[in-house]
Amino acid sequence: DARVTQTPRDKVTEMGQEVTMRCQPILGHNTVFWYRQTMMQGLELLAYFRNRAPLDDSGMPKDRFSAEMPDATLATLKIQPSEPRDSAVYFCASGFSGYGYTFGSGTRLTVV
Amino acid sequence: AQRVTQPEKLLSVFKGAPVELKCNYSYSGSPELFWYVQYSRQRLQLLLRHISRESIKGFTADLNKGETSFHLKKPFAQEEDSAMYYCALKVRGTGNQFYFGTGTSLTVIP
Numbered sequence: 001d002a003r004v005t006q007t008p009r010d011k012v013t014e015m016g017q018e019v020t021m022r023c024q025p026i027l028g029h030n031t032v033f034w035y036r037q038t039m040m041q042g043l044e045l046l047a048y049f050r051n052r053a054p055l056d057d058s059g060m061p062k063d064r065f066s067a068e069m070p071d072a073t074l075a076t077l078k079i080q081p082s083e084p085r086d087s088a089v090y091f092c093a094s095g096f097s098g099y100g101y102t103f104g105s106g107t108r109l110t111v112v
Numbered sequence: 113a114q115r116v117t118q119p120e121k122l123l124s125v126f127k128g129a130p131v132e133l134k135c136n137y138s139y140s141g142s143p144e145l146f147w148y149v150q151y152s153r154q155r156l157q158l159l160l161r162h163i164s165r166e167s168i169k170g171f172t173a174d175l176n177k178g179e180t181s182f183h184l185k186k187p188f189a190q191e192e193d194s195a196m197y198y199c200a201l202k203v204r205g206t207g208n209q210f211y212f213g214t215g216t217s218l219t220v221i222p
Contacts, residue, residue: 004155033210035212041214042198042212042213042214042215043156043198043212043214043215045209045210045211045212048209055209056209091155091156093156101158101210102158103148103155103156103157104155105154105155106155
């Protein structure tokens with residue numbers, strides 16, 4: 001059963017620290033999404049890539065968030081500096097041709 | 113602009129009762145709609161998509177273009193159906209982007 005793997009599972013950090021979340025998409029999938037889930041906003045799209053190229057990152061606060069795909073097996077989402085309002089669960093999802101996506105288990109980020 | 117609305121944030125039903133989770137969308141093109149489910153502290157999972165016209169775990173959803181709705185229904189709710197449900201719209205284009213509603217938390221009362 002192919003899975004999208006996200007690390008770390010949980011992260012607690014102090015305000016101002018850099019946070020890096022990692023995602024290993026399912027082999028062969030050409031589209032990768034980053035979503036943020038909060039109680040108030042539900043699921044928000046932060047960024048997505050197709051064939052490793054960023055197609056849309058308009059959902060991300062550009063001054064502190066950055067998303068990259070250094071290779072086909074790794075996607076990263078970085079926050080620098082982190083703030084308490086960034087506390088949320090961050091999901092990565094991968095798929096092929098937009099047919100329906102497989103989500104990772106998420107990274108639960110708490111910024112204190 | 114494309115948009116997905118799930119008007120109910122919380123929904124509680126008794127076990128065995130019918131359940132309907134509402135989803136309305138706004139999109140000028142030809143819509144493709146999905147339902148995703150998230151059980152407690154687990155990953156989001158694809159539940160069903162309208163083009164498949166399938167029934168998964170007893171759930172069905174019919175696309176009504178006239179009412180721009182894609183409500184999720186089940187005739188007899190079970191306790192294990194308690195979860196967060198997200199309706200999603202796929203927008204064709206450069207990246208086939210997905211837009212999600214804010215989700216409905218379903219609680220099935222035993």
